[in-house]
Amino acid sequence: MELLPFFEWAETSFLGYIGKTYGGVYATFGQSLHLMALAVLGGSVLVADLRLLNVIMRDVPSEIVAEQAHKWFKVALAVILSSGVFMAAAVAQRMYHNDFFWAKMSALFVGIAFVFVIKRPLLKGSHADIHPMVIKLVAIASILVWFSVAATGRWIGFSG
């Protein structure tokens, strides 16, 4: 499926127009909001995963930490997706030709699928019923995926 027409349309859309025309709006409601949401998303991933790895909060049940962190993960993800769409719309055609943009989209897709298809269903019940090695592998995979999303996202700006 050819996606270029969609990206061309996105750049001429209302969102694209706002982001292109008003640099201050793009920088604050796009980039800064995206970074703040990244902080909360990264925090929720690290709080939950470092607990699963027994690095922090060992005296708090991991079920409680994972549950609460997931609540804030969803909020942060919603803000990241909204601000990300806004930013991408303003420079949509450039994004279409940017390899790091596609790398980030792939990592983001894998990250979201990993959380909602594997991690969350697995960790919903009692963690005592899951093999400790499985829990640790899930935590390490989660940290790696979300750091990849963030790193590829930053490199979009360095690569043209």
Added chain:
Amino acid sequence: MINEILVQFAEWLYATGGSRAIEESFYLYNWIETTHVLTIMICLGMLAFIDLRMLGYAMPTVSASKIADRLNIPMMIGFSIMFITGLLLFYAKPTYTNQSIWFRIKMVLLVVAFFNAIRFHRHMKASESTWTNEPRAPLNLRVSAALSLGLWAGVVTTGRLIAYDWYHCYRDLPGWLSAAAGCVAE
């Protein structure tokens, strides 16, 4: 006077070999910047959970002092990396950064956030035994937590805006803004 001294210092830094080496290396500079941004997830991510706990929005069933105590170490590790990479970023572009109004506002916000954090810890340590298991912290700590979130949002925003030169010295700026940005007469 202070702006002249800062400009001289920035120009001296700029002329050093290390500064040139970092700025001229595509991968070195960009990886330092990437690390600076990624550690937001460690430092501010942990800080956000501590502040949200105080406000009653995260882990209300877990002792507030326990959350603050356990997340403090990873937060400080993240802050240390952010601080070192931030120094290196300034070292790579000292003349541009020194005269960025956004950088200067960011520094002021960081200092205010630092004093707010000291006040927060002092008040928490003095009173935690009476409320730590409550879903929300007392009002003065909630104010500090909300202020902390606001100040760090400001730090992130102004940090991001350093890349934009809308109010840089080579623009036509009003006198007060020119002085605030550290512009000096050629």
